[in-house]
Amino acid sequence: MRNHHFFFDDSPMGGLRAFLSSTRLHLHRYLWSPTRTLSTMGSSSSTSKFTTEVLSCDPASIHFPPDSDEPSITSPETLQALRAASHHLKAKKQCVVFPTETVYGLGALALDSDASRRIFATKNRPPDNPLIVHVSSMTMLYRLLPPGYRIPTHYEALVKRFWPGPLTLLFPNTAGKVPDIITAGHPTVAIRIPSHPIARALIAVADVPLAAPSANSSGRPSPTRAEHVYDDLKDKVGIILDGGPCSVGLESTVVDGLHEDNNLRILRPGGITVEDIEKALAEDLEGSDVPVPRVLVHRRDYEDEGIEQAPTTPGMKYRHYSPTVPVTLLCTHSIPPQDTTPTSPHDYFSSLKYLSKTVARPAKVGVLLPSDSPLQAFATDVPGVDFHHFTLGSVSDPSTTAQRLFDGFLTLDKLGVDLIVIEEVEEDREGLAIMNRVRKAASESRWLR
Ligand code: TXA
Numbered sequence: 226m227r228n229h230h231f232f233f234d235d236s237p238m239g240g241l242r243a244f245l246s247s248t249r250l251h252l253h254r255y256l257w258s259p260t261r262t263l264s265t266m267g268s269s270s271s272t273s274k275f276t277t278e279v280l281s282c283d284p285a286s287i288h289f290p291p292d293s294d295e296p297s298i299t300s301p302e303t304l305q306a307l308r309a310a311s312h313h314l315k316a317k318k319q320c321v322v323f324p325t326e327t328v329y330g331l332g333a334l335a336l337d338s339d340a341s342r343r344i345f346a347t348k349n350r351p352p353d354n355p356l357i358v359h360v361s362s363m364t365m366l367y368r369l370l371p372p373g374y375r376i377p378t379h380y381e382a383l384v385k386r387f388w389p390g391p392l393t394l395l396f397p398n399t400a401g402k403v404p405d406i407i408t409a410g411h412p413t414v415a416i417r418i419p420s421h422p423i424a425r426a427l428i429a430v431a432d433v434p435l436a437a438p439s440a441n442s443s444g445r446p447s448p449t450r451a452e453h454v455y456d457d458l459k460d461k462v463g464i465i466l467d468g469g470p471c472s473v474g475l476e477s478t479v480v481d482g483l484h485e486d487n488n489l490r491i492l493r494p495g496g497i498t499v500e501d502i503e504k505a506l507a508e509d510l511e512g513s514d515v516p517v518p519r520v521l522v523h524r525r526d527y528e529d530e531g532i533e534q535a536p537t538t539p540g541m542k543y544r545h546y547s548p549t550v551p552v553t554l555l556c557t558h559s560i561p562p563q564d565t566t567p568t569s570p571h572d573y574f575s576s577l578k579y580l581s582k583t584v585a586r587p588a589k590v591g592v593l594l595p596s597d598s599p600l601q602a603f604a605t606d607v608p609g610v611d612f613h614h615f616t617l618g619s620v621s622d623p624s625t626t627a628q629r630l631f632d633g634f635l636t637l638d639k640l641g642v643d644l645i646v647i648e649e650v651e652e653d654r655e656g657l658a659i660m661n662r663v664r665k666a667a668s669e670s671r672w673l674r
Pocket residue numbers: 325327328329330331354355356357391393395408411413414415437438439440475476477478479492536537538539540
């Protein structure tokens with residue numbers, strides 16, 4: 226057993242900090258549902274049934290000193306929750322839900338096939354969709370790689386700049402250290418070091434790599450708050466660590482840099498933007514004798530028959546990111562297909578009253594628009610339609626839109642709306658990842674001018 230250093234701060238200020246943070250967390254809990262919630266065990270699903278406990282954790286109480294992989298944890302409540310989660314993972318070989326900076330993850334021991342199999346059962350995830358392995362340090366990363374493996378220079382630049390953080394890199398699994406159930410039998414394994422203090426501390430406390438997909442039933446939007454997870458997976462998981470809302474809100478960027486041409490292929494756009502990756506590579510490699518690799522976005526810059534068929538490019542093969550209600554994408558600047566005549570915003574929003582006939586009451590329409598979108602003025606005052614607005618970031622602030630997107634889908638879904646409309650955003654910076662998720666969620670597109 227490794228010796229961990231957990232520092233309790235029992236100075237008067239530490240006590241005050243603990244009190245303040247626990248007050249804040251209690252308030253947060255109170256706002257969405259009772260915590261340490263005991264849910265009933267009446268579900269008849271084939272997965273194990275649990276009494277789901279939601280344990281509050283305070284991310285601000287966890288620090289990783291720059292020169293150490295060991296967290297210092299000043300909140301006793303948080304430390305206790307992390308230890309309970311670690312026990313659940315290691316002794317019981319069960320799944321635990323934990324927050325990451327991107328979305329909440331459903332974690333299990335990555336190197337234990339039986340434990341990892343529970344992830345697939347809990348989410349109802351197809352077994353041919355591989356999982357990301359989460360580690361807390363470079364030392365733990367190396368334990369998963371083939372002996373003597375040297376990280377490629379272009380990866381080094383990305384690791385230096387973006388780890389810990391929302392970037393997932395593909396590595397060779399040629400030594401077979403990671404079980405096939407995680408890699409879906411591929412010769413590569415996807416790995417990242419999360420920057421969320423609770424995620425990283427949980428992995429460090431347990432001292433094991435954790436496989437973790439997003440903590441949602443397959444096909445649903447990824448959860449960005451503990452409440453989203455509870456609504457979806459209660460009774461199916463024993464422990465949900467609640468660390469508040471995720472700051473990035475979209476999943477990590479998945480990068481494959483293992484091709485012979487040394488170019489980086491973006492399999493899934495995400496929390497780290499393509500622009501940021503290009504900038505980091507240019508800054509790190511220019512002037513060196515290593516050529517700066519190109520960054521290729523799948524489907525935008527290259528096609529690959531192989532990954533179209535296999536599910537390794539997330540969302541290619543399977544339904545993804547969909548709320549239970551239909552989603553319509555409102556295209557306000559992209560060019561309509563040749564045979565499509567755009568509608569005026571006024572006519573489009575007025576036409577939504579047809580929905581009230583279908584549902585025999587005023588229609589409930591969820592509206593996801595940038596805060597300063599000109600469409601805001603039209604999504605109001607239509608007889609027979611109740612609009613429920615969930616505001617995204619401003620047009621110039623795609624990172625706020627990214628942070629709010631899944632919360633918007635899930636909140637409107639829970640409100641029981643009959644339809645969600647969402648406006649397209651420019652496909653640069655976080656907009657690339659936003660539109661990647663929105664296109665998969667939308668069942669229909671309408672062009673408005
Ligand atoms: O931000 C995230 O990445 C979150 C948090 C929890 O870390 N996790 C997440 O996991 O989004 P998941 O399973 O929902 O998406 C991971 C994607 C999968 O869809 C899979 O296709 C891809 O990463 N992936 C995993 N291993 C791969 C591999 N060996 N080759 C190619 N793609 C892989």
